[in-house]
Amino acid sequence: MSKSKCQNKSKCQNPKKDSVFNHLGVGFDLAFELWNLGLTRNMIVWTLILIIFLVLTVIVVPPTRAQLSLPAPVSLVATPASPAPNSQVTIFAATPTFDGRGATFRWIVDGAARSDLSGTGRNTITLTAGRVGSVIRVNVTVSTPTGETGATSLAITSSDLALTWFAENYAPKWYKGKSLAAANSVVNIVAVPNVMISGSRVRPESLLYRWSLDDQENIRQGVGEQTFRIRTSDLPKTSHYVRVAVEDTSKRIRQEGAIVIEPVLPRAQIYNLTPLGGIETRRAASYEFLEGSVFDFQAEPFFIPVSSKRELAFDWDVAGEKVEGNPENPWILTVTNVIQGITGLPINVTIKDIQTSLFSAFKTITIFSQ
Numbered sequence: 001m002s003k004s005k006c007q008n009k010s011k012c013q014n015p016k017k018d019s020v021f022n023h024l025g026v027g028f029d030l031a032f033e034l035w036n037l038g039l040t041r042n043m044i045v046w047t048l049i050l051i052i053f054l055v056l057t058v059i060v061v062p063p064t065r066a067q068l069s070l071p072a073p074v075s076l077v078a079t080p081a082s083p084a085p086n087s088q089v090t091i092f093a094a095t096p097t098f099d100g101r102g103a104t105f106r107w108i109v110d111g112a113a114r115s116d117l118s119g120t121g122r123n124t125i126t127l128t129a130g131r132v133g134s135v136i137r138v139n140v141t142v143s144t145p146t147g148e149t150g151a152t153s154l155a156i157t158s159s160d161l162a163l164t165w166f167a168e169n170y171a172p173k174w175y176k177g178k179s180l181a182a183a184n185s186v187v188n189i190v191a192v193p194n195v196m197i198s199g200s201r202v203r204p205e206s207l208l209y210r211w212s213l214d215d216q217e218n219i220r221q222g223v224g225e226q227t228f229r230i231r232t233s234d235l236p237k238t239s240h241y242v243r244v245a246v247e248d249t250s251k252r253i254r255q256e257g258a259i260v261i262e263p264v265l266p267r268a269q270i271y272n273l274t275p276l277g278g279i280e281t282r283r284a285a286s287y288e289f290l291e292g293s294v295f296d297f298q299a300e301p302f303f304i305p306v307s308s309k310r311e312l313a314f315d316w317d318v319a320g321e322k323v324e325g326n327p328e329n330p331w332i333l334t335v336t337n338v339i340q341g342i343t344g345l346p347i348n349v350t351i352k353d354i355q356t357s358l359f360s361a362f363k364t365i366t367i368f369s370q
Contacts, residue, residue, distance in 0.1 A: 073097050073150030074142045081254040082159040082195075083129035089156060093123040093140050098148050108139040129158040133196025160194035161246055161255040169303045170312075174281070181263045183236050184358065185305045189228045189261075193246050195253050202248060212243040223249070232263050234358065239263070267302040268351045268361035273332065294336045297365070299325075299349040304359050315350040335367070344368055 075094050083089040093105055100123045107117040107125055117125045127136055136156040143149045166188055167181040181187045191209060195202040205224040213219055213230060220228055232240060240261045247254045271279045273296040299314055306312060314330045316323050326332040335347070344366045353359040 072152065073148060074140065074152050076138060076140060076152055076154035078154060078156045080256065082157055084160050084255075085129060085131050085134075085158050087129050088126055089129055089136070090124060090126050091138055091154065091156070093142065093152075095123065095142060095150070098144055098146075100142070103142050103144045103148075106141045110137050127156075129156070132158055132160050132194050133199065133201075134158045157197065157253055159196070159253050159255050161244075161257045162192040162194075163189060163242075163244065163257045163259045164192060165189040165259065165261065167303065168305070168307075170306050170309065171302050172300050174279070175302070180303045181232055181261055182266050182303045182305055182359065183232055183238070183263050184234050184356075185232045185263065185303075187230050187232060187240075187261055189230070189242050189244075189259065191226050191228075191244050191246060191257065193255060195246075195248065195255070197248065197252060202253075206249070208247045208249060210245045210247075214241050230261075232261065236265065237263065264303060266304040266351075266359050266361040268349060268363040269300050269302070270347065270349060270363050270365045271298050271300060272296075273298045294334065297333045297335065297347060299331045299333070299351060299363065301351045301361055304351070304353060304361065306353060311354055313352045313354050315352070317348050319345055 073095060077092045077094060079090045079092070093100065095103060101121045103123075104120050105118055105122045107114045109117075109127065114125075127138075129136065134157070137153065138156065139151070139153040141149070141151045167179045168186040168188070169179050169182060171177075171179045191204075193204050193207055195207065204226055208221070208223050209225040210218050210221040211225070211228040228242065228244065230240060230242070232238065241258065242261060243256065243258045245254065245256050271281060273279055279298055301309065301312060304312065309331055314325050316325050316333050318335065323333065324330075326334065333347070333349070345368070346364055346366050348362070348364045351361045
């Protein structure tokens with residue numbers, strides 16, 4: 001498109017030039033007023049010199065790019081910022097000062113030109129991360145049909161983050177599994193980062209952790225805060241969404257992790273207790289005994305939010321009739337004089353939280369005589 005020409009030269013003025021002369025005219029008017037006030041010639045001359053210097057500095061000298069606070073023509077953003085080993089990472093070239101759809105992007109990855117990733121409008125690439133601590137070095141050059149250009153680079157370091165958790169609920173000492181969360185349980189979520197920078201492993205306690213819970217962002221943060229402690233809702237089956245962002249203090253590495261805590265209902269089991277072998281943990285639903293034999297059963301709670309079985313009540317019944325457990329250890333029930341040929345004798349136990357009565361677990365077994 002050709003530029004329009006001014007038809008009336010008397011009206012075509014240079015705005016910057018006009019502004020300079022206007023400010024200089026104000027300066028001379030001020031000097032005249034100072035003369036009328038009786039100031040000396042030297043003072044008036046120095047005042048005029050200062051005015052001329054300020055006018056030329058502010059108006060004539062063009063502002064630099066930094067003074068205008070213009071954004072860089074191109075910048076790179078990696079998602080995720082620190083990918084896990086062997087996972088995919090997406091790199092986006094942002095061009096805030098021009099439309100990238102018509103621009104040509106030339107990508108270089110780890111020193112090698114990638115023509116397969118380059119081309120017009122190709123502002124996004126996807127790469128695969130290597131092992132923990134490996135670095136992907138990405139360079140991009142951008143040019144537009146109008147002559148605008150830009151270039152930048154980015155180093156992406158692979159790292160790893162695992163989240164594990166356990167609940168502070170009761171489970172038998174011999175139980176080898178994880179203590180699961182129930183309603184109103186205290187749960188500890190532990191972040192286990194695996195971060196390497198310049199070939200050296202970064203100590204987890206030197207990293208910055210930011211924890212979020214459900215719709216609350218950054219409710220706990222700090223260097224070395226690897227463990228996040230929460231209490232689950234009183235309402236059964238209410239899950240909790242826990243998130244953590246882990247960074248090194250220089251913000252070269254950033255890993256994010258998330259986990260959902262889904263509470264379970266407390267459980268109970270009844271085990272046969274023998275004088276020599278102790279608890280038989282096979283969890284049989286029925287047992288057979290000789291007529292007239294004496295045998296013991298032991299009830300075990302799982303995942304009730306208490307620290308000891310003595311905080312619980314054990315309600316036993318045999319064939320619908322309430323019976324008492326051992327006075328010292330109420331979780332143990334002794335059954336005697338089984339009648340020969342009995343077709344089935346149900347034994348039930350209900351375990352309750354004495355303090356709150358919010359939690360209970362029920363279990364039943366059946367015994368037969370031989």
